[in-house]
Amino acid sequence: MTQKMQITLTVNGTRHEILAEPRELLIHVLRERLNITGPHIGCETSHCGACTVTMGNRSVKSCTVFAAQADGAEITTIEGLGTPDALHPLQEAFREHHGLQCGFCTPGMITRAAQLLRENPNPTEEEVRFGMSGNLCRCTGYQNIVKAVLAAAATINSAKEAAQ
Amino acid sequence: MIPAAFEYHRPGDLPSALALLQQHGDEARVIAGGHSLIPMMKLRMAEVPHLIDLQAIDALRGIRIDGTRITLGAMVTQHELIAHEGLARVAPILREAALQIADPQVRYMGTIGGNVANGDPGNDMPGLMQCLDATFHVTGPGGERAIPARSFYESAYMTAREEDEILTAVSFDAPTGGQAYEKQKRKIGDYATAAAAVILTRSGATCTHASIAMTNLSDVPVWSEAAGAALTGTPCDEAAMLNAIAAMLADIDPAGDNRGPVEFKRHTAGIILARAIARAWSRA
Ligand SMILES: Cc1cc2nc3c(=O)[nH]c(=O)nc-3n(C[C@H](O)[C@H](O)[C@H](O)COP(=O)(O)OP(=O)(O)OC[C@H]3O[C@@H](n4cnc5c(N)ncnc54)[C@H](O)[C@@H]3O)c2cc1C
Numbered sequence: 001m002t003q004k005m006q007i008t009l010t011v012n013g014t015r016h017e018i019l020a021e022p023r024e025l026l027i028h029v030l031r032e033r034l035n036i037t038g039p040h041i042g043c044e045t046s047h048c049g050a051c052t053v054t055m056g057n058r059s060v061k062s063c064t065v066f067a068a069q070a071d072g073a074e075i076t077t078i079e080g081l082g083t084p085d086a087l088h089p090l091q092e093a094f095r096e097h098h099g100l101q102c103g104f105c106t107p108g109m110i111t112r113a114a115q116l117l118r119e120n121p122n123p124t125e126e127e128v129r130f131g132m133s134g135n136l137c138r139c140t141g142y143q144n145i146v147k148a149v150l151a152a153a154a155t156i157n158s159a160k161e162a163a164q
Numbered sequence: 165m166i167p168a169a170f171e172y173h174r175p176g177d178l179p180s181a182l183a184l185l186q187q188h189g190d191e192a193r194v195i196a197g198g199h200s201l202i203p204m205m206k207l208r209m210a211e212v213p214h215l216i217d218l219q220a221i222d223a224l225r226g227i228r229i230d231g232t233r234i235t236l237g238a239m240v241t242q243h244e245l246i247a248h249e250g251l252a253r254v255a256p257i258l259r260e261a262a263l264q265i266a267d268p269q270v271r272y273m274g275t276i277g278g279n280v281a282n283g284d285p286g287n288d289m290p291g292l293m294q295c296l297d298a299t300f301h302v303t304g305p306g307g308e309r310a311i312p313a314r315s316f317y318e319s320a321y322m323t324a325r326e327e328d329e330i331l332t333a334v335s336f337d338a339p340t341g342g343q344a345y346e347k348q349k350r351k352i353g354d355y356a357t358a359a360a361a362v363i364l365t366r367s368g369a370t371c372t373h374a375s376i377a378m379t380n381l382s383d384v385p386v387w388s389e390a391a392g393a394a395l396t397g398t399p400c401d402e403a404a405m406l407n408a409i410a411a412m413l414a415d416i417d418p419a420g421d422n423r424g425p426v427e428f429k430r431h432t433a434g435i436i437l438a439r440a441i442a443r444a445w446s447r448a
Pocket residue numbers: 045046047193194195196197198199200201202203218238264265266267270273274275276277278279281282286287288289329330331332353354355356
């Protein structure tokens with residue numbers, strides 16, 4: 001076993017100092033050391049997107065990032081997006097538009113969609129489909145996920161306009 | 165899927181990274197975006213006792229356009245290539261190709277340097293770089309070297325880069341004329357069943373120059389000089405296109421695998437090249 005190294009991660013605004021082996025994957029550190037279990041492990045082979053988190057301003061598959069690479073980074077997971085009493089507009093829209101069935105893919109979907117809308121606040125339907133193409137869903141057939149993302153975009157934009 | 169244990173290094177500049185490579189010899193390897201290397205390490209097909217992360221080396225970043233010469237730092241990600249408006253103006257084929265690589269999450273991490281240094285025949289950038297006649301810049305203990313993309317690939321995962329050298333940048337002249345990157349894949353996010361990069365220049369009704377490269381149809385990318393020559397001096401009509409396809413088919417050497425048998429891949433290669441030529445010509 002190699003020596004453990006000190007890794008600093010800021011997850012959903014909270015700073016954590018962790019002692020981990022360099023070979024530990026970010027998803028394992030989040031789920032098993034920090035008990036942040038929103039991001040799921042689906043395939044563990046960089047294909048399904050269930051493990052998606054935001055690192056800095058990038059959506060990443062946390063099963064394909066070593067925790068050591070993330071040392072110093074700011075991470076946002078689904079836990080950082082809303083609370084049960086004050087859902088994020090994407091969470092609200094997924095509920096309203098039936099954008100989930102079993103819910104396994106949902107944390108990754110919503111985390112990815114949040115970054116997509118940060119970069120492109122007014123996406124077309126096609127841009128949503130292309131921008132979400134790294135996330136697989138075995139239940140919904142995607143139609144309602146796309147609807148939910150478009151609806152959330154509209155909600156976020158009108159809230160921004162109202163604030164101006 | 166947990167990789168074998170390793171020690172992690174994050175040098176802050178190129179000389180430190182080169183020193184680490186020297187010190188640990190064939191026990192060391194660099195990691196860029198990690199989206200080819202980490203899957204291999206998880207499968208234990210790659211064992212890397214010393215992993216040298218290039219993320220903190222600023223000299224490997226950045227997209228530079230000096231007149232007509234374009235230089236991409238090795239650590240430029242596919243996402244950054246796609247987002248760069250200046251690059252899309254002077255070399256639109258880069259964005260067109262990068263958008264067909266993997267999926268958004270992979271493109272935020274995967275780098276141009278990793279894509280061309282990897283040596284996997286499935287990678288899309290090597291063929292495109294051969295089509296552009298790009299130069300790969302590497303630095304090692306003996307200093308800097310420039311290697312033409314067209315002579316970089318020896319066989320699968322074997323390249324002209326020495327193990328103690330780091331690829332620092334790729335550079336190429338802004339292409340003139342019509343450009344197209346066409347790729348057939350089983351689903352979004354997949355490697356190519358066949359892909360073609362085509363750049364054509366045109367004077368009146370005549371094609372005056374053509375460069376054609378194919379991806380994942382041999383254990384190395386295939387720049388088909390003969391296919392380009394078959395279009396040059398022609399009006400790029402059907403007869404010329406069929407000649408170019410025949411020349412390309414003589415240069416590729418696909419293997420049957422889970423993307424299909426050899427006959428299917430050769431058929432697909434012909435169709436993809438025809439589409440790429442037609443699209444490049446319509447833009448020339
Ligand atoms: C699901 C999935 C789908 C994908 N689909 C495609 C696809 O369709 N087309 C495609 O082209 N790619 C595809 N990829 C691969 C992806 O684009 C990789 O990110 C890319 O090939 C490698 O870039 P990297 O920065 O991640 O390199 P790494 O994985 O970090 O490195 C790859 C190799 O190159 C070496 N290396 C990296 N940088 C340097 C350097 N500067 N100097 C010397 N050696 C270096 C490393 O030591 C390693 O051996 C896919 C990956 C995944 C996970």
